[in-house]
Amino acid sequence: MTRSLPRNAELADQLDLLADLSELLGEQGFRVVAYRRAATRIRDTAASVAEMALAGTAKDLPGIGKTIEEKLVEVVENGEMAAVAKRRAEVPEELVTFLRLPGLGPKTAARIWRELGVSTLAALQEAAEHERLRTLPGLGARSEEKILDALRKGIGSEAPTRTPLGVGLPAVRAAVEALRAHPAAVRVSEAGSVRRRRESFRDLDLIATATDPAALTAAFVALPFVAEVVAHGDTKATVISGNGLRFDLRVVPPESYGNLLQHFTGSKDHNVALREDAVRRGFSVSEYGVTTVETGAVFAAETEEEVYRHLGYDFIPPELRENSGELEAAREGRLPTLVEVGDLTGDLHSHSTWSADGKATTEEMAAAARARGYRYLAVTDHSHYLRDGRIEQQAEEIADLNARLKPFRLLRGVEVNIKADGTLDLSDDVLAGFDWVVASLHTSFDRNPTERILASIDNPHVDCIGHLTGRRLSKREGAEVDVERIVERALATKTALEINSQPDRLDMRDTHARLAGEAGALITIDSDAHSTSALGYVEYGISQARRAWLTKSQILNTRPWSEIDKMLG
DNA sequence: GCCGTTTTCGGCCCGACTGTTTTCAGTCG
Numbered sequence: 001m002t003r004s005l006p007r008n009a010e011l012a013d014q015l016d017l018l019a020d021l022s023e024l025l026g027e028q029g030f031r032v033v034a035y036r037r038a039a040t041r042i043r044d045t046a047a048s049v050a051e052m053a054l055a056g057t058a059k060d061l062p063g064i065g066k067t068i069e070e071k072l073v074e075v076v077e078n079g080e081m082a083a084v085a086k087r088r089a090e091v092p093e094e095l096v097t098f099l100r101l102p103g104l105g106p107k108t109a110a111r112i113w114r115e116l117g118v119s120t121l122a123a124l125q126e127a128a129e130h131e132r133l134r135t136l137p138g139l140g141a142r143s144e145e146k147i148l149d150a151l152r153k154g155i156g157s158e159a160p161t162r163t164p165l166g167v168g169l170p171a172v173r174a175a176v177e178a179l180r181a182h183p184a185a186v187r188v189s190e191a192g193s194v195r196r197r198r199e200s201f202r203d204l205d206l207i208a209t210a211t212d213p214a215a216l217t218a219a220f221v222a223l224p225f226v227a228e229v230v231a232h233g234d235t236k237a238t239v240i241s242g243n244g245l246r247f248d249l250r251v252v253p254p255e256s257y258g259n260l261l262q263h264f265t266g267s268k269d270h271n272v273a274l275r276e277d278a279v280r281r282g283f284s285v286s287e288y289g290v291t292t293v294e295t296g297a298v299f300a301a302e303t304e305e306e307v308y309r310h311l312g313y314d315f316i317p318p319e320l321r322e323n324s325g326e327l328e329a330a331r332e333g334r335l336p337t338l339v340e341v342g343d344l345t346g347d348l349h350s351h352s353t354w355s356a357d358g359k360a361t362t363e364e365m366a367a368a369a370r371a372r373g374y375r376y377l378a379v380t381d382h383s384h385y386l387r388d389g390r391i392e393q394q395a396e397e398i399a400d401l402n403a404r405l406k407p408f409r410l411l412r413g414v415e416v417n418i419k420a421d422g423t424l425d426l427s428d429d430v431l432a433g434f435d436w437v438v439a440s441l442h443t444s445f446d447r448n449p450t451e452r453i454l455a456s457i458d459n460p461h462v463d464c465i466g467h468l469t470g471r472r473l474s475k476r477e478g479a480e481v482d483v484e485r486i487v488e489r490a491l492a493t494k495t496a497l498e499i500n501s502q503p504d505r506l507d508m509r510d511t512h513a514r515l516a517g518e519a520g521a522l523i524t525i526d527s528d529a530h531s532t533s534a535l536g537y538v539e540y541g542i543s544q545a546r547r548a549w550l551t552k553s554q555i556l557n558t559r560p561w562s563e564i565d566k567m568l569g
Numbered sequence: 570g571c572c573g574t575t576t577t578c579g580g581c582c583c584g585a586c587t588g589t590t591t592t593c594a595g596t597c598g
Contacts, residue, residue, distance in 0.1 A: 279581090
């Protein structure tokens with residue numbers, strides 16, 4: 001008997017909707033903030049919050065109290081919070097979309113609705129075109145123009161999109177390099193969510209110090225990739241690249257570079273929590289410095305390390321700055337030493353031309369792995385390409401290569417498909433012959449994914465579960481799996497769980513990986529490379545692992561193969 | 570609505586920008 005409980009995303013969306021509706025109705029601001037905080041917390045939680053709410057443990061999560069927990073139970077029982085239903089009856093349905101328009105907040109939207117009777121995007125456009133918005137005090141011609149401009153661009157009719165990290169990171173690095181090459185540049189850094197290596201972003205932030213800020217911003221808006229200049233001042237500029245990415249550059253004074261980098265790296269929630277904590281200790285933190293309230297003394301620093309130290313924290317790596325326990329840990333000196341790319345000793349998921357989609361031969365993959373300093377590489381071609389004697393042929397090839405490449409070791413692996421009925425598409429006899437078996441979902445993601453994965457974990461020949469949910473960023477959601485149960489079983493059977501580094505996968509996601517790590521599960525960071533250059537994708541997997549608070553010792557492939565082999569038994 | 574090495578009540582980050590204003594509210598990150 002399986003119950004279908006609302007997903008965390010759904011609970012969070014409903015709280016955000018409640019916040020929007022409450023704001024439009026002019027309700028108390030702090031309550032709205034509480035709803036939004038709770039929504040963020042729920043989105044960042046790996047376990048099922050609906051289940052927690054039913055068990056009465058959701059209120060153990062920071063930002064969730066008795067009242068919100070009750071609202072969550074209402075969603076489980078009735079599909080909707082009573083508070084949402086009540087407000088939806090009062091507020092026209094489309095009004096919340098007004099809030100997506102830049103510059104249009106809840107106060108203004110509410111007045112347009114109440115005083116002009118305008119409550120749809122179409123009516124809003126008409127009102128702006130007929131210059132009726134300017135009849136409201138506080139709104140003028142410029143406001144109407146901005147609203148019309150946004151509506152023409154289609155903003156409001158669809159939810160804002162986020163772009164995968166894999167698209168943004170190379171782009172932001174190229175921009176950093178280009179700016180560093182400019183003679184006026186002193187220091188240039190990526191910032192924002194990309195610096196924290198969040199899996200997706202809305203815009204790409206850069207900050208810099210310069211001998212001549214105006215010259216640097218001028219050079220920035222003239223970079224070859226720039227297709228549109230949205231804003232351009234002496235110390236701040238926003239541009240859009242040819243492929244539609246939005247970049248923000250801020251040039252700041254060198255003496256508070258550390259404070260500013262800290263501020264613009266975020267996250268917002270991290271900064272708010274840090275500042276609230278600072279207030280309790282008699283400090284006031286802004287992007288320009290840390291003020292000791294009693295004396296008025298301002299501490300400005302050129303490095304982030306100094307900023308954190310001044311406030312009584314160990315340095316917090318950007319990947320951890322999500323207000324999910326990092327501040328307390330940094331204060332108590334118990335931040336983990338996060339895993340790094342250089343810690344990896346090998347890769348346990350890769351493909352060769354034995355798979356139809358592989359671009360490099362086994363030998364080329366081995367050479368590339370060796371060039372990265374690896375001591376082993378598991379070639380894990382797809383099971384359905386290894387039929388009709390091809391397994392034996394590949395085994396022979398690998399044996400030959402191993403004789404030549406010693407002490408480097410090619411592992412005979414396979415990526416076996418977890419079928420819709422939960423069985424694997426190779427027999428146990430065949431699986432027993434491999435050094436390393438990765439089992440992955442590739443189809444039927446909505447057909448009992450948890451049970452199918454659990455069955456695979458129980459197979460004694462399966463060493464690792466590949467890309468847990470099968471999601472493809474901005475393409476498909478992936479399977480809704482019960483991570484807690486999977487982690488528990490993986491732990492019991494010594495089955496590893498993979499962090500797949502493909503930029504459009506990043507699967508396990510950060511929150512799942514953190515849960516797995518805290519439970520003590522064995523975790524691998526693999527490239528799933530289909531070409532030699534793609535071995536480098538592990539950088540993304542490492543970032544994901546760091547966001548999950550993982551250390552070197554928690555990652556299986558930071559160890560020699562002999563040790564891994566022994567650990568899995 | 571949440572939360573507590575000041576507290577179960579009374580707080581709740583901080584500053585910049587914008588458009589509209591003669592001093593500021595609303596919005597944004």
